[in-house]
Amino acid sequence: xxxxxxxxxxxxxxxxxxxxxxxxxxxxxxxxxxxxxxxxxxxxxxxxxxxxxxxxxxxxxxxxxxxxxxxxxxxxxxxxxxxxxxxxxxxxxxxxxxxxxxx
Amino acid sequence: xxxxxxxxxxxxxxxxxxxxxxxxxxxxxxxxxxxxxxxxxxxxxxxxxxxxxxxxxxxxxxxxxxxxxxxxxxxxxxxxxxxxxxxxxxxxxxxxxxxxxxxxxxxxxxxxxxxxxxxxxxxxxxxxxxxxxxxxxxxxxxxxxxxxxxxxxxxxxxxxxxxxxxxxxxxxxxxxxxxxxxxxx
Numbered sequence: 001x002x003x004x005x006x007x008x009x010x011x012x013x014x015x016x017x018x019x020x021x022x023x024x025x026x027x028x029x030x031x032x033x034x035x036x037x038x039x040x041x042x043x044x045x046x047x048x049x050x051x052x053x054x055x056x057x058x059x060x061x062x063x064x065x066x067x068x069x070x071x072x073x074x075x076x077x078x079x080x081x082x083x084x085x086x087x088x089x090x091x092x093x094x095x096x097x098x099x100x101x102x103x
Numbered sequence: 104x105x106x107x108x109x110x111x112x113x114x115x116x117x118x119x120x121x122x123x124x125x126x127x128x129x130x131x132x133x134x135x136x137x138x139x140x141x142x143x144x145x146x147x148x149x150x151x152x153x154x155x156x157x158x159x160x161x162x163x164x165x166x167x168x169x170x171x172x173x174x175x176x177x178x179x180x181x182x183x184x185x186x187x188x189x190x191x192x193x194x195x196x197x198x199x200x201x202x203x204x205x206x207x208x209x210x211x212x213x214x215x216x217x218x219x220x221x222x223x224x225x226x227x228x229x230x231x232x233x234x235x236x237x238x239x240x241x242x243x244x245x246x247x248x249x250x251x252x253x254x255x256x257x258x259x260x261x262x263x264x265x266x267x268x269x270x271x272x273x274x275x276x277x278x279x280x281x282x283x284x285x286x287x288x
Contacts, residue, residue, distance in 0.1 A: 037133060055238050085283050
């Protein structure tokens, strides 16, 4: 058993803490860009648990991290373009002002 | 030694992430997120994933966060006023976040032995070395072909089709970002 396998539990716990912080940030903030950063934080927490479990289950976990990073990059590019378009329309990125779809 | 360094970087990651969600200024929030990602990269090295640590720094801290900072500065949000939600939402967040944390914190107690016992439920597999032979195998492979080779082999063999589909995803993202950012919409 390698040295890193002893860190499995603590790594999963750290991943849980970071994910909860990301959720708290999404609920607390109104700034759309900070919200996106909190989503990145949650994706990072998930990556950490993938890496921790990859020590036991083989390199497939590393490949999943690779895919999650690709999706995060695509999401950041499209999301920030949407935020730019909204800012041009509303002059604000405050989520309280973005209520176009509210019935 | 490894344990000590792990807890050091873990504490740094948690503090940086908390500051990231509590900073009023979006630029400081972004910089604290970068510091979280750097400590996560250090933890990846401790867990034996050097290649993932390298692309964490290159892609996340290097590319994605620079994109965020560009947009923050482009929109001139550097001196935003307070954007926290009201006290009722804060209370709700504390409840939901606390519940989630308690739920997920049970993961802390997982050791390879316990995971083996729970996954297999059979005493024959109670030896984690047997159940997790895949991890040991890939570690030996990494020792033989290098860290990058051990990641590249499953990426281009088992997961070849998902890898190719990723290129379509990136193409869609590029086109989508260009179309959305055009002025005429």
